[in-house]
Amino acid sequence: MELVPIGEAAHRLGMNTSALRYYEERGLVRPAERRNGRRMYGPDELRQLAFVQVMQRLGMGLDVAAAVLEQPSDQWRSLLREQMAAFELLIARATAARGFLQHAIDCPAHHPVRQCPHLIETLDRQLRHTTADSATSTP
Template sequence: MDLIPIGEAAARLGLAPSALRYYDERGLVRPRRHGGRRMYSPEELRRLAFIKIFQQLGIGLDTAAAILDAPDPEWREAVARQIAHLDEVIARARGAQRFLAHALDCPAEHPVRDCPTMTAALDRLVGGASIDRLVAEHDAPAGPAAAGHGAPRPDPHA
C-alpha cells in the first residue's frame, strides 16, 4: 500500500484528523511529509489502530506509548501491568454486577430502604469499610456449605 494522506487515514480509522495531528505531536506516530502534508504508511496506520483500541478501552496514551515504543522486555512488562489493571477493573465490575443483581432480585419493596443485606452493607460502607472489602466478604465462602459440605447458604430474605 502506498502512503495515504491524513484525511483518508482518519476516515479509515474513524478518527478526526485533529486526533492524528495530536498523536503526531505526542510522538505516537511519525507520518512522513510530502509537500507539507502528513502521509501515513501501513505501519503508522497499524500504530493508529492500536492507539484507537487503547483509547476505546479507556487506556491512556502514555501506556500505549510505552507498549508501542519500549524494547522487550519493557513492553511485555507494560502489557502485564495493563492486564493486571484490567483484571482489577473486571473484578470491580463483576462486584457491581452482583450488587445490582441482588438489588433487582431482592424481594424487599426497595432494597436501599428495606433489604437487610443491602442496608447492612451500606451501613458498613458509611462506617468506613471499603467497597473492596465488602465485595470480598460477600464473595467469601460461608462455613462448611461453601466447601461443598452441608446445606447451601440461607437466603437472608426467606
C-alpha cells in the same frame, strides 16, 4: 498499499486530522514521508494509528500506547501486565457490584436495606469489616 494523505488516513480510521497531528506531536507516529508539505501515511503508520485508537478505546492512556510502540519489550510487557492486573481488579469489582445490585432489584422487599435478609447480612458483614479495620488502623 500505497501512501495515503493525512485526510484519507483520518477518514479510514474515523478520526479527525487534528488527532493524527497530535499523535505525531506526542511522538506516537510519524508520517512515512511528506509530499509537497502534506503528511503521507503507509501501512505501518496506519497500523500504529489503529493500535493507538484501540488502546484508547480500551481505556488506556497514550503513554501506555507509546510505551508499546517505543520501549523495549520487557518494559512495555511489564506495563501491560500492570494494566491487566488493574483490569482484573476492575472486573472483580464490577462483577460484585452487578451481583449486589441485581439482588437488590430482584428482592421483593420494598426497602431492601431494612427488609432483605441477604442485603442486611451483607451490610452487617461490611460494618464488622469496617469496624475491625478502624480498630487496627493508626491515626
